[in-house]
Amino acid sequence: MPARLGSLAYRSGELLCYTAGVLLSGFFVVQLAQGEVERQGGISEFEQVAQSAQAAAATAAVEDSAAATENAFEQNAANPDTSLWAPGRVADYEASLQAELPPVVGVLELPSVGLKVPVYQSNSELVMDRGAGIIDGMAYPHEPGNIGISGHRDGYFRVLKDIKPGDPIVLQTLEGPKHFRIDATEVVAISDIHLLQDTQDQQVTLVTCYPFYFVGHAPKRFIVTASLDTTDVNHN
Numbered sequence: 001m002p003a004r005l006g007s008l009a010y011r012s013g014e015l016l017c018y019t020a021g022v023l024l025s026g027f028f029v030v031q032l033a034q035g036e037v038e039r040q041g042g043i044s045e046f047e048q049v050a051q052s053a054q055a056a057a058a059t060a061a062v063e064d065s066a067a068a069t070e071n072a073f074e075q076n077a078a079n080p081d082t083s084l085w086a087p088g089r090v091a092d093y094e095a096s097l098q099a100e101l102p103p104v105v106g107v108l109e110l111p112s113v114g115l116k117v118p119v120y121q122s123n124s125e126l127v128m129d130r131g132a133g134i135i136d137g138m139a140y141p142h143e144p145g146n147i148g149i150s151g152h153r154d155g156y157f158r159v160l161k162d163i164k165p166g167d168p169i170v171l172q173t174l175e176g177p178k179h180f181r182i183d184a185t186e187v188v189a190i191s192d193i194h195l196l197q198d199t200q201d202q203q204v205t206l207v208t209c210y211p212f213y214f215v216g217h218a219p220k221r222f223i224v225t226a227s228l229d230t231t232d233v234n235h236n
Contacts, residue, residue, distance in 0.1 A: 081114065086154035089129070093155065096129040106141035107172040108132055108149060108206075113159040119171075123150045132156060135207065138196065141173035146199040150207040153218060157208035160185075160224060169204055169226045180204050180226035188221050195223050203227050 082090050106119040119141060123133030128151055134140055138148030151157035169180040180203070186195065187210050195205055204226040209218035 080117070080156065084158045089152060089155040092129040096126055099126055099130075101127055101130055104131075105134065105174065109170040109172070110159070110163060110167065111170070112164075112167040113162050115156065115159050117151065117156045119149055128152045128155065135196065138205075139198070139202075141171050141178065142175045144200075144202050146197065146203055146205055147171070148196055148205045148207060153209040153212050153214075153222070157206070158212055160206060160208055160222060161212045163224065168229065171204060178202070179229040181229045182224055182226045184225050186223045186225075188223055190219065190221055192221070195225060201228065 080093070082093070085093075102121045104118045105121045107116065108119050109116045118131040120127045120131055120133045121140065123135050127133040132149050132151040135148035135150050139145035141147055153160075163182060163185065165182050165184055167182045169182065171178040171180065188195070196207075204224075206224035206226075208222050210220040210222035211218060212222070
C-alpha cells in the first residue's frame with residue numbers, strides 16, 4: 001500500500017509539473033504573440049508619424065519656396081517710378097502698402113518704356129493700386145493661352161501710351177522668363193471683349209483705360225496684344 005501511494009503521488013506530481021509546463025508554455029506563446037502585435041503596432045505607428053512628418057516637411061518646403069518666389073517677384077518690382085502717375089494714384093499706392101494682397105504670380109517687364117511691375121493673381125482695384133493683375137478667367141503667366149493683365153492708366157500702365165508694335169515684353173513666371181513681341185495696340189469700347197478670348201497659342205494681352213489723361217471714368221479701353229517671340233528662346 002505505501003508503495004502504491006508513493007507511485008500515485010509521484011504520478012500526480014508528474015501530472016502537475018506537466019500541466020504547469022503546458023500552462024507556462026502557453027503563457028510564453030501568448031506573451032510572444034502579444035509582443036509581436038505590439039511590435040508591429042509600434043512600427044506601424046512610427047511609419048504613420050514619419051509619413052505625416054515628411055508630408056508636413058514637404059508642404060512647408062513648398063510654402064517656403066512659394067513665399068521666396070513671391071518675395072523675389074515683389075523685390076524685383078519695388079520702388080516704382082511714379083513721375084507720370086496721377087497724385088491720387090500715388091496716394092492709393094502708398095495706402096496699398098499696408099494691405100494684404102493675393103499672391104504674386106509673375107513680373108511684367110516692358111524695357112522700351114522702363115516698366116517693371118508685379119502681376120497678382122486677380123485684378124481688384126486694390127491689386128492695381130499696387131501693381132497689375134490677371135483678369136478673371138484668363139490664363140496665369142505659367143499657363144498656356146491668353147494671359148490677360150490689367151493695370152491703371154494713371155499708374156503703372158500710363159507708360160503704355162509710348163509703346164509700339166515690335167517692342168519686347170518679358171514676363172517672369174513660375175517656370176522662368178517668357179519673351180513676347182507686341183503685335184498691335186487697339187482702342188476699343190468698354191463692352192468689346194473680343195481680344196480677351198482664350199487662344200490656343202500663348203500670348204499676352206494688356207488692358208487699361210483710355211484716354212490716358214481723361215478726367216473721370218475713362219470711356220474706352222486701350223489694348224496691347226503680344227505673341228511669343230520666335231526669335232528668342234522660350235524654354236517653357
